[in-house]
Amino acid sequence: MERYAKISKKDFNRWLESLEDHGKLYGPKKKDGRHVFRPIKDVKELDLNYISTILPPKKYYFPQKERLLKFKIKPFKTAKAIRKFEEFVLFGVHTCDIAGIQCMDVVFRQEPLDANYINRKDRMTTVGIECLTPCDKYANCVSMGNHVPKGGYDIMLTDVGNKYIIHINSAKAESILRQRSYIKKCISADRYLLDAVRKKKEKIFKEEFIGRLTELYAVFSKLYDSEIWKDVGKRCVGCGNCTAVCPTCYCFDVLDEVSLNLNDGLRYRLWNSCQMDDFAKVAGGEDFRPGRSARQRHRYYRKFKYPIDKFSRYFCTGCGRCSRTCMAEINLTETVNSLIREHRNVSIGI
Amino acid sequence: MKKSKAKVAFFDFTDCEGCQLQIVNLNTVLLDILEHIEIVNFREAMSEPRDDYDIAVIEGSISTEHDIKRITGIRKQAKVVIALGACATIGGVNAIKNRTPLNISLMRVYKDKADKFKTIAVKPIDQVIKVDYYIHGCPVHPNEVAEVFKCLLLGKKYDVPNYPVCVECKMNENVCLYQKEQNCMGPVTRAGCNSWCVNNGNICYGCRGLIDNPANDAQNDILANYGLDVNEIIDKFTLYTAVEKKYVKEIKE
Numbered sequence: 001m002e003r004y005a006k007i008s009k010k011d012f013n014r015w016l017e018s019l020e021d022h023g024k025l026y027g028p029k030k031k032d033g034r035h036v037f038r039p040i041k042d043v044k045e046l047d048l049n050y051i052s053t054i055l056p057p058k059k060y061y062f063p064q065k066e067r068l069l070k071f072k073i074k075p076f077k078t079a080k081a082i083r084k085f086e087e088f089v090l091f092g093v094h095t096c097d098i099a100g101i102q103c104m105d106v107v108f109r110q111e112p113l114d115a116n117y118i119n120r121k122d123r124m125t126t127v128g129i130e131c132l133t134p135c136d137k138y139a140n141c142v143s144m145g146n147h148v149p150k151g152g153y154d155i156m157l158t159d160v161g162n163k164y165i166i167h168i169n170s171a172k173a174e175s176i177l178r179q180r181s182y183i184k185k186c187i188s189a190d191r192y193l194l195d196a197v198r199k200k201k202e203k204i205f206k207e208e209f210i211g212r213l214t215e216l217y218a219v220f221s222k223l224y225d226s227e228i229w230k231d232v233g234k235r236c237v238g239c240g241n242c243t244a245v246c247p248t249c250y251c252f253d254v255l256d257e258v259s260l261n262l263n264d265g266l267r268y269r270l271w272n273s274c275q276m277d278d279f280a281k282v283a284g285g286e287d288f289r290p291g292r293s294a295r296q297r298h299r300y301y302r303k304f305k306y307p308i309d310k311f312s313r314y315f316c317t318g319c320g321r322c323s324r325t326c327m328a329e330i331n332l333t334e335t336v337n338s339l340i341r342e343h344r345n346v347s348i349g350i
Numbered sequence: 351m352k353k354s355k356a357k358v359a360f361f362d363f364t365d366c367e368g369c370q371l372q373i374v375n376l377n378t379v380l381l382d383i384l385e386h387i388e389i390v391n392f393r394e395a396m397s398e399p400r401d402d403y404d405i406a407v408i409e410g411s412i413s414t415e416h417d418i419k420r421i422t423g424i425r426k427q428a429k430v431v432i433a434l435g436a437c438a439t440i441g442g443v444n445a446i447k448n449r450t451p452l453n454i455s456l457m458r459v460y461k462d463k464a465d466k467f468k469t470i471a472v473k474p475i476d477q478v479i480k481v482d483y484y485i486h487g488c489p490v491h492p493n494e495v496a497e498v499f500k501c502l503l504l505g506k507k508y509d510v511p512n513y514p515v516c517v518e519c520k521m522n523e524n525v526c527l528y529q530k531e532q533n534c535m536g537p538v539t540r541a542g543c544n545s546w547c548v549n550n551g552n553i554c555y556g557c558r559g560l561i562d563n564p565a566n567d568a569q570n571d572i573l574a575n576y577g578l579d580v581n582e583i584i585d586k587f588t589l590y591t592a593v594e595k596k597y598v599k600e601i602k603e
């Protein structure tokens with residue numbers, strides 16, 4: 001198959017309905033004035049015109065609470081908690097969230113491999129949707145370079161008016177496109193339309209940070225002890241929303257639950273995060289990262305410094321969720337820009 | 351030979367008895383628990399109480415000298431004490447009384463008969479006796495009740511979450527009330543209810559008490575930012591947590 005195809009908008013729902021054979025369909029749906037990824041039972045519920053969902057799609061490949069192990073106490077026995085993982089199609093994912101999937105992949109595919117993650121992820125077909133206008137004042141996707149498709153998906157859709165251009169990026173993609181007469185080859189005029197859309201985007205998507213990523217790395221290398229962290233820590237209420245909604249936060253706690261027969265149990269993992277009071281506490285009560293300033297700083301360093309050293313990758317996708325969800329109005333773009341400003345001032349001796 | 355079952359008694363002090371009702375509402379889960387325990391005293395569900403208990407489940411707060419005597423006696427006999435519900439664990443709604451001097455509270459409620467009622471400032475039960483297990487909430491959540499009984503029967507500690515309700519609320523993917531121009535005590539309230547109220551369209555009132563290390567200043571700033579004045583903020587903070595006086599003081603200053 002060619003790398004590009006197209007589908008007319010009038011045939012779009014037909015295609016969606018045909019995806020049933022490829023597993024459960026999940027996509028963005030309205031909830032209370034916001035959007036959330038949910039199972040799509042009726043294709044009319046799908047709403048592709050949305051600002052990032054409350055939780056990123058990570059809940060499908062790294063669920064909030066996930067079974068890891070079954071056990072019996074007497075006689076002691078353990079077994080896999082999940083026998084069979086299901087095929088599913090994750091539909092309508094923004095490019096920033098696809099960058100989030102790529103980050104998670106880097107983490108969970110390190111040795112030792114995370115079997116649950118890989119089992120889920122390998123059964124997922126990702127269909128992206130390209131954003132044509134910036135979300136809102138919270139996103140910083142342009143500075144992170146994630147407002148345009150850069151791989152990591154099976155299919156990317158770009159709306160070019162009365163049709164979508166389909167970028168085919170994997171063998172899986174071909175299997176959900178083939179044998180559908182309404183999916184047509186692209187002609188050169190279609191490629192021209194796609195180029196025009198991208199050109200137009202260049203004009204309306206503006207960088208959110210006042211400096212480039214290379215400068216940012218230097219900034220984070222120098223400003224560990226900046227007063228800015230104190231200010232952020234003072235305003236932070238420690239609710240943990242910013243880490244829960246972040247597509248690249250992957251920390252979890254492990255807990256056991258026993259049923260009422262007091263013999264059969266399940267071991268789970270449950271999302272946890274560096275913003276929690278007990279997160280860095282160890283036996284004996286010692287806390288390695290006390291205080292909200294240190295914890296907030298740690299969150300930023302886990303996006304803009306440590307993963308660059310470890311994985312050569314920024315772990316902020318620019319989705320803007322952390323800033324959008326923060327009731328204390330701690331804004332990532334503002335924090336980063338004040339750091340850049342402070343760094344520039346220090347460098348010229350102000 | 352079958353192991354003899356642990357004998358459990360329920361007692362109530364100053365409260366509405368709603369938490370005991372939640373125990374009855376456990377339905378089939380209660381029957382499963384009853385495989386392991388025997389209830390010997392439960393006013394809401396049985397008529398012939400006995401006094402040979404090992405485990406005391408105590409609902410309600412302490413608000414008279416007589417309460418202190420009675421609960422100390424219960425502690426002497428019980429090997430394990432479970433505090434059931436907000437009144438027992440943190441003082442509950444009735445601790446609002448502590449926000450005004452005792453004699454004024456008495457006058458307000460009992461008028462000219464005020465001197466006939468010998469009451470004291472409201473206390474959660476752990477200010478009088480040692481508590482082994484806490485089941486927070488107003489009312490308690492059935493799942494947590496079952497969880498605590500399991501821990502008790504397995505002889506292990508129950509770890510009450512020390513993170514805020516927001517954590518559960520976000521895992522449930524609720525739209526944050528602050529984004530709907532409402533306010534909420536979730537950021538400083540101890541989780542464990544699975545953000546029960548917010549899931550059902552309500553705000554979090556803080557019935558499970560404050561987390562160990564709440565960010566009171568930041569929470570005040572947020573509430574103030576959403577248009578609440580000092581008194582409204584104090585009302586928010588002390589609907590359930592008036593016992594934790596220092597917070598009220600902090601806000602006033």
Ligand code: SF4
Pocket residue numbers: 235236237238239240241242243275296322325326327328329330
């Ligand atoms: S969402 Fe805001 S208040 Fe909550 S932990 Fe994050 S930075 Fe702090």
Ligand code: SF4
Pocket residue numbers: 140242245246247248303315316317318319320321322323332
């Ligand atoms: S740090 Fe904030 S903007 Fe960056 S990926 Fe996480 S939630 Fe999105």
Ligand code: SF4
Pocket residue numbers: 239241327515516517519520524525526527528534535536537545548554
């Ligand atoms: S609605 Fe309340 S509990 Fe939920 S995230 Fe917002 S402040 Fe926290």
